[in-house]
Amino acid sequence: MNWTKLIFYLFLACFIAAAVFFFSRVMSYVLISLVFAYLLDPPVNWLEKFRIPRWLAIISVYGAILGVLAWLSARFIPTLVIQGQDLLETLHQSEAGSESSLIGLPIVSDLHQLLKNLDYQLPNFDLSGRFIVVLDNLQTFLVGLPNTILQNFSTIISAVSYISMVPLISFFLLKDKTLFRKAIIAVIPNRYFEISLILINKIDETVGRYMRAMLFEVIAVAFMVGITLSIMGVPYAILIGVVAGVANIIPYFGPLLGAGVAVLSVVLNGLPPSMILWAVAAMYLVQVIDNNIVYPIVVGKTINMHPLIVLLTVLAGAWFGGILWMLLSVPLVYISYSVVRVLYTNLRDFRLL
Amino acid sequence: MWFTDYCRWLIKHIKKPDRYQELKEIELLKDLNSFQLYQLDSYINKRTYKAGETLFEHDYPLGVIFCIQSGEVELSGSENKILQSGAVIGIVDIFLKEYRSCTAKAITEVCALTISRDELESLITKHKSLGISLLKASCRHLSKLYQKKENT
Secondary structure, eight states: OOHHHHHHHHHHHHHHHHHHHHHGGGHHHHHHHHHHHHHHHHHHHHHHTTTOOHHHHHHHHHHHHHHHHHHHHHHTHHHHHHHHHHHHHHHHSSOTTOOHHHHTSHHHHHHHHHHHHHHHHSGGGOHHHHHHHHHHHHHHHHHHHHHHHHHHTHHHHTOHHHHHHHHHHHHHHHHTHHHHHHHHHHTSOGGGHHHHHHHHHHHHHHHHHHHHHHHHHHHHHHHHHHHHHHHHTOTTHHHHHHHHHHHTTSTTHHHHHHHHHHHHHHHHTTOOTHHHHHHHHHHHHHHHHIIIIIHHHHTSSOOOOOHHHHHHHHHHHHHHHHHHHHHHHHHHHHHHHHHHHHHHHHHHHTTOO | OHHHHHHHHHHHHHSOOOTTHHHHTSGGGTTSOHHHHHHHHTTOEEEEEOTTOEEEOTTOBOOEEEEEEESOEEEEESSOEEEOTTOEESTTGGGTOSBOSEEEEESSOEEEEEEEHHHHHHHHHHOHHHHHHHHHHHHHHHHHHHHHHHHO
């Protein structure tokens, strides 16, 4: 037994454990910066092709992003804020326990009248009374919904330090990307060198392509939903667009969530029932364009995850960490699955498994 | 006299050493310009193999090209030969085959520059001029090998 080797590896393990413990709190900064770096890598590489130094290419891309964000803020943020405030006012209009605001909606009042008529024929069931109880509970839930969402996102909203540190960390990750890769590859033993190189490239390609595709999809869906609902005259169209775009991260069920929000907006504003059909038709059209044009071009093939697995993943994410993890769980599971599949194939080909 | 010595010393320290001198020593890469070498250098990894160590085995996935900088490598399998400094393993097969057709073992200590297939393809796709330069260099290299074979 080589005691020197054993003691050295023991010391190395303790050193790594201490380093992980010391840096554990900044891991979230590094992970978010890594995502940011993955998203910005293609435009930086494109600029570098024209013999622009890499550091200048990164700063140029940052400048372009700041410009776009400034334009978006000036053009859309005021509208989003007004729509958000209007929605909060609508939800807060009635006090808790009062049925007046929901029962005043045309669809709901028609349904209540129908149930009252049924009560004359079936007096023991008290259907209209039970309906009022359901409406009260729904009212309480809707009034409390904005606070529930805000509480879940409070860590993001209050993270000013992320906004300042992430671009800085990403700058160095982008600038010295090849140095970091070479340093990691240099410590790999020769026996595993070729497989590691293949794995790193495949994982890099899969993860990077997926993240960029997701970002593009979110923006495309938000844009299309906002425009189509605005044309149809659905209230809070831009707000619904943003929600539908983010919810689209979840396959199969995200679009349903977006459609649900659009329908809720129509119902809460007392618009005629035909508008619900128009809103659903608009959401369906956006999904058809997204699934048949945007997604195949951007990603190349659809995510091969069974709807049941997606549902269980979303539920597990919700239990684990609320709304944020509901959105993150599906991409994380897909990326993990892709990594494991690539790892298995290559370990088998190199006769290591 | 001291003035010329001083000037030589100054020039030696001001003049930056050629970062890509190592790459230019490889026959295949010697005609590339500095920008093309910079692009390639980002993806090239230097590996050292001890005498007796295996670089790759027969039927392994063909994922990496090896450029021998120093040392000797023995190929055994579909072809049996000994490769020396300047040889490039896999430059033709990388675009034709999926798996290695022979086993490569280091006879002496070997220093090799390596680049993976995916990275090379990606580089050539993004930088067409580099692809053309490499194609010309590969054709020159293969033509020399062919002439050598004909002469022997």
